[in-house]
Every structure is written in C-alpha cells, then in structure tokens.
Amino acid sequence: MSLDTVVEDIREEAHARAEDIRSEGETRAEEIESAAREDADEIIADAEAEVESEIEQLREQRLSSAKLEAKQKRLEARRDALAEVRDAVEDELAALEGDTREALTRDLLEAATVEFDEGDDVNVYGRSDDEEVLESILEEYDGYQYAGGYDCLGGVVVESDQSRVRVNNTFDSVLEDVWEDNLQEISNRLFEQ
Structure with missing residues (x-):
C-alpha cells in the first residue's frame, strides 16, 4: 500500500465521518428546531389563552361596573322621584x-x-x-x-x-x-x- 492510498483511505474515511457528523448535526438541528417550534407554538397558545382570559375578565369587570352604575342611577332617580312625591304631599298638607x-x-x-x-x-x-x-x-x-x-x-x-x-x-x-x-x-x- 502506498502512501497515496493510505492518505486517500484516510481522506475518504474523514469525508464519511464528516458526512455522518453533518447528517447527525442536521438531524439534531431539525429535532432542536422542531422542539423550538413546538415550544414557541405552546408559548403562543398559552399567551393567546392568557390574553383571552384577561380580555374576558376585563369585559366582565367593565360589564359589572356598568351594571352597578346603572343600578345606582336607577336608585338615585327613584330617591329623587320619592323626594318629589314627599315634597308634593308636604305642600298639599301645608296648603290645607x-x-x-x-x-x-x-x-x-x-x-x-x-x-x-x-x-x-x-x-x-x-x-x-x-x-x-x-x-x-x-x-x-x-x-x-x-x-x-x-x-x-x-x-x-x-x-x-x-x-x-x-x-x-x-x-x-x-x-x-x-x-x-x-x-x-x-x-x-x-x-x-
């Protein structure tokens, strides 16, 4: 075996080994990229769910606040109407x-x-x-x-x-x-x- 043959065998073996490493690296990179995509999709889904939950909670709070304000205005209007009726009765009594x-x-x-x-x-x-x-x-x-x-x-x-x-x-x-x-x-x- 000549030196050239040995060098060529080493070179082929190095290329094969490099090809295996590259192939393993690509496979590993694809696995990492796939896992990262899955993680990213999960993070996005969790964030979207959290945002939806916060939106729903905020909507409920605002709706509840609006209902309370409307109820308070109705009660205030009723108090005012009752006060007007009471004043009218007092006026009629005073005018007897x-x-x-x-x-x-x-x-x-x-x-x-x-x-x-x-x-x-x-x-x-x-x-x-x-x-x-x-x-x-x-x-x-x-x-x-x-x-x-x-x-x-x-x-x-x-x-x-x-x-x-x-x-x-x-x-x-x-x-x-x-x-x-x-x-x-x-x-x-x-x-x-």
Whole structure:
C-alpha cells in the first residue's frame, strides 16, 4: 500500500465521518428546531389563552361596573322621584285650609288628650298660621292653652309640666309615620316592574 492510498483511505474515511457528523448535526438541528417550534407554538397558545382570559375578565369587570352604575342611577332617580312625591304631599298638607284643616287639627289634639290627666295645665303649640283655629278649638278644653308657634306643616305639639309628657301630633309626624309604614307600597306603585 502506498502512501497515496493510505492518505486517500484516510481522506475518504474523514469525508464519511464528516458526512455522518453533518447528517447527525442536521438531524439534531431539525429535532432542536422542531422542539423550538413546538415550544414557541405552546408559548403562543398559552399567551393567546392568557390574553383571552384577561380580555374576558376585563369585559366582565367593565360589564359589572356598568351594571352597578346603572343600578345606582336607577336608585338615585327613584330617591329623587320619592323626594318629589314627599315634597308634593308636604305642600298639599301645608296648603290645607278651612274646615279640612280645622277637622284634622281637632282630631290630632283629641288624640293627644288621652295622654294627660284631668286638671293638668296643658300647653298646645302649633303652626303660627293656625293660631286662630287652635285658640278656637282650645276653648272647648279646660286647662289647655295656646302656647306659641311650632315649625310644622300643621297639627299640634301638646305638653304638660305636671305629667312630663310631650305629644307630637303634627302633620309632619303623622306623615313621617305613614310614609315609613307605606314606603315600599309607594315605591311599588311609582315604579311598577
């Protein structure tokens, strides 16, 4: 064997070995590239799912916030409407005149008298505009006297030092009781659903 043949054999063997290494490298590179593509696809899918989840969560938060805001506005509108109705009722009570005002005032005073003993000195307060009506009514009650004005829509506040009792039978207090007792029904009628 000549030196040239040995060199040629080594060269062929080196080429074959190089070809094997290159082939193995390409296979390994393809495997790495394929694994990287799969990882990248998985990362993209996870990121897309996360973004979709965040979008859905944000949408739900905004929808929930919008619903809450709408509910608050409805409640505010209802409160305003109820306040308007209450103001209208107060205006009508304040505007009552004549026999109707006198009859209501008389009934409220009569209801208060059961709290006082006979012989008590009883002071009766009422709306300043009702002084004449009250003095006229009080002529029928022994020991009862008009004691001055009281800031109210009408009716009476009755008190006695002897029995240490004070009865508030004003239109305002009656309206407050009726309003509280019937607020749900009033609301249902105004805002039938």
